[in-house]
Structure formats: C-alpha cells, structure tokens
Amino acid sequence: MSGDSKFPARLALATVLLTVVAVLATFAQPNISYAPAWPATALGLALMWRHGARYWPALFIANLVNAFAGGVDTLPLALGSTSTELGIALLALFLVRRFRVRPALSDINQLTTFTLIAAVASAPTIVIFPLVVVPVFGYGIRESILHGFYYWMSSFFSLMIFTPIVAAVPSLRELHPRRVLRLAILLGATAFAGAVIVLSARTGGEQLLFLLLPFVVATSVAAGVGGASAAAFIVVTTMILSDRAIELSPTAMQVRLMLAATMIVTAYLLGALWSDRSRIRKELEHRARHDALTGLANRFEFEQCLEKSLHDASPSQNALLYLDLDQFKLLNDTCGHMAGDDVLRELGVSLHRVLPENALLARLGGDEFGCIIHECSEETASDIATALLEVIRDFRYVSGELHFALGVSIGITWFEPRSGDTVDSVLGRADVACYAAKEGGRNRMHVYHPADKAMLRRHREIHEASQLQAALDAGRFELHAQRICAINVPGSEFGEDEHFYEVLLRLKEEDGHLPASEFLPVAQRYGMIHLIDRWVLEHAAGYLGAHPDSSLSLSVNISGATLDTPGIVEMIATLPLRYGFASNRLCLEVTESVAIDNLTRAVAGMQQLRDQGFAIALDDFGSGVASFGYLRELPVSLVKLDGRFVRDIGHDPAAELVIDSLVRVAALRGIRCVAEWVEEAHALERLRELGVHYAQGYFLHRPQPLETLCIPAAVSA
The missing domain is CATH 3.20.20.450 (EAL domain)
Incomplete structure (x- = not known):
C-alpha cells in the first residue's frame, strides 16, 4: 500500500521531467519544420519499460505541452501528434514485452530484436503523417510522403538513441570500480571532442562529427551497452548543438542524423558484444566454481580457497570439516537419483544456514561436503560440527509410505597459513578423520590425530x-x-x-x-x-x-x-x-x-x-x-x-x-x-x-x- 500511495507523486515528477526534456529538446534543435530527434517518446518508453505502462499519462502530457510549445496552434492537431507519439511508445512497449526483450539489451539477439521493434513501432507514421499533412497544410502527396519518411526516421532513431540511455544505463552499476574510472575518463574525452566540434561549427567543424566514432567505440568496449548509451547521448547533444549554429536543409539534417545513428548503432553492437562476452565469461566462471546441483562451491573452488588460505599473511588458525553422509546410498537406491538430488539440494540450503559468515561450504562430490572456517578455535569448530550433525539428524525425507533419516560422519582438522601444509595434506587429514568417525560408529565427528593414519590405512586395506x-x-x-x-x-x-x-x-x-x-x-x-x-x-x-x-x-x-x-x-x-x-x-x-x-x-x-x-x-x-x-x-x-x-x-x-x-x-x-x-x-x-x-x-x-x-x-x- 505504501508503494501505491507514492505513485501519484512519482507520476507527477516523471511528467515534469519528460515535459522539460521534450520542450528543451525542441527549442535546442534547428529551426526547421520538424525535430530530427524526439527524446520524450523514447524516454517515456524506457520509463514504462522499467516501471510499467501506468506511467503513460506522463508521456501524453509531456508531448501535448511540447506540441503547443513547438508552434501547434490547434487542439485537434496537438492531440493527433500527441496520440501518435503515445501510440508509438505503447506499441513498442507491447512488442518488447511480447518478445521478452530485457532493458539491459545485454546481447546481440536482444539488441537486434529491439532495433526491429523500434523500426516497426515507428512505421505507422509513414502513413499517418501524409493523411494529416495533406488536408491541414496543403502539401502535395510526394512532399507529404517525404515528410512521413522523415518523421519515421526521426522516431526510429530517437528510440534507438534515447531509450537505451535510461533502459541500459543501470547496468553500469555492475561494473568494477576500475572500469567505472576508465568509463568516466573516456566519456570526458568524448565530451571534450564534442565541445570542440560544437565550437568550430561555424567554420566547418560540423563536418567533424565522425571524429567521435573512436571515442564511442572505446566507451562501448569499456562498459558495454550502458557505456554505448552514455556515449550516444554525447553524440546526439553534439550534433544538435552544432546544427543550431548553421543553416541545414531537412535532407542534410537527416544525413547527419543517419551518421549519428550509424555511430550509435555501431556502439550498441560493440557494447552488446562486450556485454555478451562479459556475461558468458561470468556464467562460465560461475559454473566452473559452483556445483550445478546445489549451487554451493564445487571442489575446484574449495581447493582454490584452501590454497589461498594456506598462503594467507595472517597467522590465524583455520578449521576444515569433511562431511560424508550416512545412509544416503540406501535412499538413492530406493527412491532413485532424482530423490537423491532433491535431498542434496535441500541439505545444502540447511547446512549453509547454520554456518557463520567466515565459512565456505562446498559439495566435493557425491554425498560429500567440505567446510572451511577461517579464524576458528577448536571449541568453535566443535560447536559448528555439532550444529551440522543436528541439522542432518533432524532431516527427514518422505517418499510415499517410506520415511528416510540420514546421518553424517564429520572429520575435523586444523591448518595454519605458511605452515608447510598443502591442499592434499589438509584434505587427507580431514578424510582420515572422517573415516575414523565412520569406523567409530558413524553419525558423529572425529578430530584428526596423527595416530589415526596408520590404523585407518590398515582398516581400509583389510x-x-x-x-x-x-x-x-x-x-x-x-x-x-x-x-x-x-x-x-x-x-x-x-x-x-x-x-x-x-x-x-x-x-x-x-x-x-x-x-x-x-x-x-x-x-x-x-x-x-x-x-x-x-x-x-x-x-x-x-x-x-x-x-x-x-x-x-x-x-x-x-x-x-x-x-x-x-x-x-x-x-x-x-x-x-x-x-x-x-x-x-x-x-x-x-x-x-x-x-x-x-x-x-x-x-x-x-x-x-x-x-x-x-x-x-x-x-x-x-x-x-x-x-x-x-x-x-x-x-x-x-x-x-x-x-x-x-x-x-x-x-x-x-x-x-x-x-x-x-x-x-x-x-x-x-x-x-x-x-x-x-x-x-x-x-x-x-x-x-x-x-x-x-x-x-x-x-x-x-x-x-x-x-x-x-x-x-x-x-x-
């Protein structure tokens, strides 16, 4: 309820912001018969995409105010223009949801789909514009169709340029601080180059817009689609401000808009490739370090953590617990592997719940788990092992009329950094201790002692x-x-x-x-x-x-x-x-x-x-x-x-x-x-x-x- 009560205020704020952006963009652009860039509709789409279609009144009011501010002197014409823009945004919103396009546009498929949606959603203007222009302004058919095509290009490129600025920029929060710094430097360099182009516009500098391409490419590669969006804003701002300083025909304006759009689409493509690569790298890294069944760390990650702990600079004592489930094979053979998988998943969650924050729990394979506890005293390790024992003792799995209880044998050993231990030696001691717990009757814990090794080797060989x-x-x-x-x-x-x-x-x-x-x-x-x-x-x-x-x-x-x-x-x-x-x-x-x-x-x-x-x-x-x-x-x-x-x-x-x-x-x-x-x-x-x-x-x-x-x-x- 508290969220709904705040919606009117948020809607009002969104309306004001979109209106200000729309009016400023119109007055900032060259004084020709239409605006080559139309940010309000694109930004409104981004707003509804992220926060829901209920924000449509903000877009409607912003475009209506902008229509009158831009020189439209009749209400029907203003309403028609406003309804067209709202229709474009709502159609695009329907399509992105229908085809499950995510706002982050994080891969090539998503970006390609959004590009097609932007083109399709803007296409009705090619028909609507001539139907309005011919009777109202008395233009000829050919000129009306040409203006309809300009309107479509303006809407399409506006959606491509401005929507990702709001929709994809939140992905920048996922960047590493070093990448954020690199992005800030690159955006600063891009803005500086844009300022030079604007200041030299009257002396032919407007022809240098293409020089922004290397900066845009570098920004896209550095930060993905979010970086490309930020660079796109600078490119469009540079183009609009430089165009105000000179007289341009609509055709020349469209050529420059196409140049800007080409740069921006290139940036988005590179950004999507980078984002896709980054996502795949993270996914592969996660899969390499985590158990697919339980989501816990896997043996590789566990051994890497143990290796790092053995070379840590702090001289603290650490504990390693080796857990081997008892009676799990009976459950697995009786109820099947799917039931066994369910049990392992549930146990993974339950075991993780009772561990302290400085502990790493991993599934080492089969029905075996490992736990590393940093800066751990013998008493603390014993308490944690007891808690783990109780969790598993209390666990029950029901399959029809069958009820299964599990036990666990836990081996405990300690290790200190820079003590000469290796990963194999620590795991070996924990394994020996776990085996001793099983030999001692199962469903218990055992702390490793040097005398265990020879005795257990003989038992194991027998x-x-x-x-x-x-x-x-x-x-x-x-x-x-x-x-x-x-x-x-x-x-x-x-x-x-x-x-x-x-x-x-x-x-x-x-x-x-x-x-x-x-x-x-x-x-x-x-x-x-x-x-x-x-x-x-x-x-x-x-x-x-x-x-x-x-x-x-x-x-x-x-x-x-x-x-x-x-x-x-x-x-x-x-x-x-x-x-x-x-x-x-x-x-x-x-x-x-x-x-x-x-x-x-x-x-x-x-x-x-x-x-x-x-x-x-x-x-x-x-x-x-x-x-x-x-x-x-x-x-x-x-x-x-x-x-x-x-x-x-x-x-x-x-x-x-x-x-x-x-x-x-x-x-x-x-x-x-x-x-x-x-x-x-x-x-x-x-x-x-x-x-x-x-x-x-x-x-x-x-x-x-x-x-x-x-x-x-x-x-x-």
Missing part, C-alpha cells in the same frame, strides 16, 4: 581385501587386451601374421573399470595375489581354447608371489591340455625385480615352462641394477623395455642411449625387445631405427575387453 575376495567370488573381474605390434620383425617367433596381445586385468565398478594398479598392491600385501593370478591364467587359457584355429597369442603377467606358490608351474603346464591350445600361444610375463630377487627358483620354474613350449617375457627390463649380468641366466624369449625410457624418447638423449644398449645386449642373447608406453608417432619411428622389434602403447591400440577382439582364423599353408 576392507579393500575383503572387497577383492567378494569381487572374485561375484565374477566382477574382467580381462582386457592391448595389442603388441611387430614393427621391426621380418619373421616372428609368434608368426608373421600373429595377433599378439597383453592381457590386462580390470575390476568392474558401478562407474567404470578399475585398473589393476589400483587394487593389486592390496592383494599382494594380504596374500590374495596368487588367487587372482590363477583366475587370470584360467580365463586367458579358456579364451585361447575357444579360438583354437586363430592366430591369437596372449601374454599374461605373473607375480613373484605366485611363482613361489607350490604347484604353480605344474598347474600352468596343464593349461594347454585342459583347454586345447598350443603352449607357444601363451606368453608369461615376469618382472625383472622378481626374477632377480628369486633367481634360483625363478630360473628353474621358467626353464621348465620354456621347455614345455611357453614363451617367457621379462617385464620392465632396464629398471634393475643387474639387467645385463643376469639376462644370460634367464630363459626368456622376449624382454619388455621399461616404459619410462620409451616415454622420454625425443626429450631425453640419455633415454635413447639406454634403449640402444638394452636392445644390443638382448640381441647378443637372441632375445627380441618390446617397447611399452608408445604414445607418439616420432617415438615409434625412433624405436624402429634403434632396432626394437615390437611396440605397445595407446598410440597403437587402446585396451579393449578381451571378448570383443575380432581375431581372424589362422591361414593354413
């Missing part, structure tokens, strides 16, 4: 080992294969047309496949590696047996622990007979360190398998200190060069020397070489020049599931 056993029992392991390509082999032990692949183990997870490097170390420590190796051997042998007529050979990695297992050699020796394939189609890879550490047992077992017809490969050749000396002791047919040397080819001359030496030593023993980690074309060519026989890497073939290999049948002689 858990992972049990998960590996479960994966083995459930058949969640999968074999992939990567081709080993002959690049320098006129005749291969595996056959010239052989399809030779290394078997790679993967663990199937919900969101993809886990590489062996992620879980085999745990399997090694907890005595499960021999079970996994046996599984791989059995399934690789089964695949070879299923393709007895193909040219396929497989290479399988064997760990040192498996080689030491009693009966493993005998078990491997039975595979060809049990599955029905030639033993030379299976290559067994042993790492160099394993072979050398267990030389006596390794040689005996490897020799026995070699005698059975299996191929033996020495993996990571060159990584050990005894590579050259022990090579003659090992019954291998292939050596796989350490990929670290292959990766550095072309970047480190020493890498090429090492590879060259390894290839030469292997050649003396009649052993061929395989280069791993081949990722680039130039590396492949250089390896060929160095005499390497086989190559393997993502450049040649990306690993794929073993079952998807398309292997042609072997061709009989």
